[in-house]
Amino acid sequence: MYRDTESSQPALALRGLTKRYDDGTLAVENFDLEVPAGAFFGLLGPNGAGKTTVISAVCNLIRVTAGEVLVFGEPITSLQARSWIGLAEQDINLDRFLSVRETLIYHGGYFGMGREEAEQRAEQMIDAFNLRSKRDVVAPKLSGGQRRRLLLARALMHRPRLVILDEPTAGVDYELRQELWLYIRQLHAEGTTILLTTHYLEEAEELCEEIALIRDGKLLARDSADGLREHYGATNLADVYVKAMAEV
Amino acid sequence: MKIDRVRCLPERRSGCAPPRGQITGAQGMRWLAQRETLRVSKLWTQTVLAPVISALLFILVFGLSLGDRVRNVGTVEYDQFIVPGLIAMAMVQAAFANNASTIFQARSERYINDILSSPMHPWQMTIGFVVGGVFRGLLIGGSLLAAALLLTGVPFENPAALALTTVLCLVLFAAFGTVVGIYAESWDNTTFIGNIVILPLAFVGGTFYSVALLPSPWEELSHFNPIFYMVQAMRFGLLGESDVSIWLSLGVTAALAIPAYLWAQWLFSSGHKLKA
Ligand SMILES: Nc1ncnc2c1ncn2[C@@H]1O[C@H](COP(=O)(O)OP(=O)(O)O)[C@@H](O)[C@H]1O
Ligand SMILES: [Mg+2]
Numbered sequence: 001m002y003r004d005t006e007s008s009q010p011a012l013a014l015r016g017l018t019k020r021y022d023d024g025t026l027a028v029e030n031f032d033l034e035v036p037a038g039a040f041f042g043l044l045g046p047n048g049a050g051k052t053t054v055i056s057a058v059c060n061l062i063r064v065t066a067g068e069v070l071v072f073g074e075p076i077t078s079l080q081a082r083s084w085i086g087l088a089e090q091d092i093n094l095d096r097f098l099s100v101r102e103t104l105i106y107h108g109g110y111f112g113m114g115r116e117e118a119e120q121r122a123e124q125m126i127d128a129f130n131l132r133s134k135r136d137v138v139a140p141k142l143s144g145g146q147r148r149r150l151l152l153a154r155a156l157m158h159r160p161r162l163v164i165l166d167e168p169t170a171g172v173d174y175e176l177r178q179e180l181w182l183y184i185r186q187l188h189a190e191g192t193t194i195l196l197t198t199h200y201l202e203e204a205e206e207l208c209e210e211i212a213l214i215r216d217g218k219l220l221a222r223d224s225a226d227g228l229r230e231h232y233g234a235t236n237l238a239d240v241y242v243k244a245m246a247e248v
Numbered sequence: 249m250k251i252d253r254v255r256c257l258p259e260r261r262s263g264c265a266p267p268r269g270q271i272t273g274a275q276g277m278r279w280l281a282q283r284e285t286l287r288v289s290k291l292w293t294q295t296v297l298a299p300v301i302s303a304l305l306f307i308l309v310f311g312l313s314l315g316d317r318v319r320n321v322g323t324v325e326y327d328q329f330i331v332p333g334l335i336a337m338a339m340v341q342a343a344f345a346n347n348a349s350t351i352f353q354a355r356s357e358r359y360i361n362d363i364l365s366s367p368m369h370p371w372q373m374t375i376g377f378v379v380g381g382v383f384r385g386l387l388i389g390g391s392l393l394a395a396a397l398l399l400t401g402v403p404f405e406n407p408a409a410l411a412l413t414t415v416l417c418l419v420l421f422a423a424f425g426t427v428v429g430i431y432a433e434s435w436d437n438t439t440f441i442g443n444i445v446i447l448p449l450a451f452v453g454g455t456f457y458s459v460a461l462l463p464s465p466w467e468e469l470s471h472f473n474p475i476f477y478m479v480q481a482m483r484f485g486l487l488g489e490s491d492v493s494i495w496l497s498l499g500v501t502a503a504l505a506i507p508a509y510l511w512a513q514w515l516f517s518s519g520h521k522l523k524a
Contacts, residue, residue, distance in 0.1 A: 021524055059365040062524045079271040079367035087365055093358040097287045109279025110366035112271045124258035154362070156257070186257050 009073035011037045011162045011193035012058065017067035019053050019217075027053040028217040030067075035162075035195055035210075037072070040188045042208030043197040044241070050217035051197040052090055055166050059087045071162060083111055086160030088151045090167045090197075094139035100126060100150055101135050104157050111158035118157075125153040129183075145176045152183060163187060165196045169203060181207060205237040213244050220244045277372035280363060284380025287350060288387070295346065295384050300391045303338040307331060310456065311400060321458050324487055331396045332482035333455025336417060339389045340478065341446055343381035343421040344428070348438040350380060351429030355522070364523065370516035374426070378512070381422025382415070389414060402486050409494055410485025413501065417478045420505035421446075426512040430521045449475045460491050474504055 012035040019028045028050040035041045043051050056062040058069055060076060074081035094103055104125055108118035126135055129149040134142060142150065148168075155163060165184065169177040184207065188194050198204055204211055204225075211228060213220040221228060221244055225237060234240040288295045311327030318326040354360035363373060396402050404410065425438075432438045453475035459467050470476050471492075480490035481497035490497065515522060 056524070059361075060523075061361055061364055063519050079273055079369070082365065083271045083367040085365070087361075089358070089361065091358065093361055095283075095359045095362070096353070096357060097290055098283075102286075106279055106283050107362060109282075110276045110363060110368065112273075112275045112367060114275065121258070128257050183257065190257070 009037065010034045010070075011039065011072060012195060013068075013070040013073075014054070014058075015068040015070075017054065017057055017069065018065045019050075019057060019062060020065045026217060028057070031214075031217065031219055033212060033219060033222070035193065037161075037193055038191055040194045040207060040209045041196070042204040042211040043195065043214055044199070044201070044204045044208075044211055045197075045214035046199055046245070049199075049214045051199075051214060052166055053217070054214070055087070055164055055195075055197065058164065059085060083158065084161045086155040086158065086163045088155040088163075088165050088168055090170060092147050092151055094147060094150060094154075096138065096140050099136045099138050100131050100142070103139060103150060103154055107154045108157045113158060121157060121159075125157060129153040145173075145179075148172060148176060148180065152180065156187065160192070162193045162195065165194065167197055167199070169198070169200065177203075201237045201241055211237075213241070215245060220247070271367045273368040273372045276366050276368040277376050280368070280373065280376030281379035284350060284377060285383045288346065288380060288384045295342070296387045296391065299338045299342050299388050300395075303334045303388075303392050304395055306334050307396060307399060321461075322489065324489065325400070327400045328402050328487060329458075329483075330456055331392075331400060331402050332486045333450075333453065333479040335389055335392045335396070335486075336413075336475070336478050336482040337450040337453075337455060338392060339385040339414070340417050340421040340475070341442065341450065342388050343385040343418045344425040344446055345438070345442050346384045347377060347381040347422045347425030348429040348432065348442070349425075349435075351377060351426055352432045352435065352438055355430070360522070364519075371513060373516045374423075374509070374513045377426050378419060378422045378509070381425055382418040385418040385422070386414070403488070404486065405488030406485045406494075409481065409498070412498060413478065413481035413485055416498065416501045416505050417481075420501060420508050423505070423508040423512040427508065427515065430512075430515045446475075449473050450479075452476075453479045454491065455479055458491055474500060477501055 012033070014031055014033040017028055017031040020026050031054060043054065045051055053062065057064045058076060060082060069076045071081040071084055076082060098106060101122055104122035105118045108121060113121070126132055129152065131146060131149060131153070134146055139147060139150065152168065168180055168184070172180065184194060184196070196208065208225065210224050212222040221231065223231060228237070228240045229235065232240045232243045234243060307330065311330050314326070320326060321329045428438055428441050452470065453473050454470060459470040459476065462470065477492070477497040477500040480492050481494060481501060484490040484494045484497065
């Protein structure tokens with residue numbers, strides 16, 4: 001069985017990424033980052049640090065000002081690279097006209113699946129994410145937790161190699177957070193590369209093997225959780241965070 | 249904690265290896281087109297039934313009841329005379345409104361990101377969306393034509409001209425709706441263009457009268473109204489006669505459809521207004 005951990009290419013490589021929004025905000029400046037294949041990688045930073053901007057650049061959702069984005073060695077302008085990414089955005093953005101089942105099938109279709117394959121996979125995802133009783137219900141009629149699960153299921157629908165989760169547990173209750181963590185862990189155990197952004201320190205500490213600290217659109221540090229603790233002479237990630245943020 | 253709610257993810261067929269071969273985006277484009285037609289079908293009372301009923305009311309009220317008291321226009325009975333214009337109006341307004349609202353809603357609720365991030369070329373996204381407006385226009389046009397045949401017995405004089413006109417008009421207005429849906433900052437923006445620009449132009453486009461009967465300068469001014477040419481082309485296709493040559497009508501419609509389509513295409517390929 002092929003696993004991305006054996007891949008020689010990093011799952012994601014950002015080189016000199018810069019984004020200035022039309023209103024003049026310089027959200028990300030000269031940002032370099034490499035996420036190894038198979039990693040569970042955390043992008044940690046306060047609100048407004050530029051995490052969503054970085055992710056949007058990877059997913060073709062903003063016009064980048066400068067820099068290069070490679071996914072498993074392919075530029076994101078290539079369709080192949082885009083087909084390898086699965087994104088669950090920070091804010092829930094489900095198509096209001098589609099039922100749970102249609103949401104999954106159509107997403108699979110946009111990402112190149114044929115009908116039969118998409119239908120089969122959608123049924124599997126519906127069971128895996130405990131949405132069987134809501135299969136034919138449209139997104140606006142789901143509960144908050146069901147929408148979150150559907151958002152994650154949609155991101156995984158086309159079997160992406162790189163799964164990007166933008167603050168997947170922001171504003172989510174304790175129980176659902178534990179539930180989402182279990183899904184994400186399973187996914188990583190299967191060999192999928194995960195890039196997760198969060199402003200919750202305990203989430204990064206709990207889940208991520210490697211962490212990049214970002215603030216004001218700049219990379220402050222990047223290491224394993226242990227490496228970061230050592231580097232900053234800190235006992236926990238909260239300490240690391242306080243020290244790193246104080247440096248700038 | 250209810251961990252039992254969390255089920256196992258379906259086993260991957262082959263680890264994380266890419267599941268499919270070469271991605272061309274063709275599959276995605278078909279699914280997007282299908283999504284757009286599904287939306288039209290799910291909302292059929294609003295998207296098809298309502299415009300068909302309102303156009304039929306015009307045919308019944310103006311054509312069949314007034315028709316007896318209004319003189320023929322040229323050699324054509326009045327109840328037949330108004331049919332082509334009413335069909336053209338209903339179709340182009342629907343194609344415009346469809347695309348303006350589907351795109352605006354997808355943008356404002358940000359589910360358009362699912363399409364923008366997908367492995368599709370920008371030209372495939374343009375086609376996928378335009379298909380929705382064309383589909384809705386065809387459903388309306390087809391229903392009205394069938395009803396008009398029963399009610400007034402309009403002849404099909406030039407089916408080829410009729411088909412070509414219909415496609416050009418629908419592509420023009422679906423593309424223009426796409427453009428407006430992309431630029432719009434609010435729902436009001438989309439309805440404004442529909443109600444303040446398209447509807448009045450459609451009403452003075454020679455649907456209810458032959459512009460040749462208008463006094464100067466209204467007759468001349470009518471020739472600057474793009475919808476006038478679409479009404480004329482439809483009338484030529486259905487009734488075999490119109491105020492201007494069919495070639496001029498088709499030419500003007502095409503001359504508008506092409507830039508409108510390219511404008512929509514440019515918005516998708518540049519990401520202007522779609523991507524921050
Ligand atoms: N569409 C936009 N237009 C202008 N500025 C933006 C836009 N999106 C984000 N920003 C700004 O860019 C900076 C980074 O934002 P963001 O990437 O959303 O941060 P994070 O996800 O880390 O909270 C912030 O200052 C934010 O206000
Ligand atoms: Mg964010």
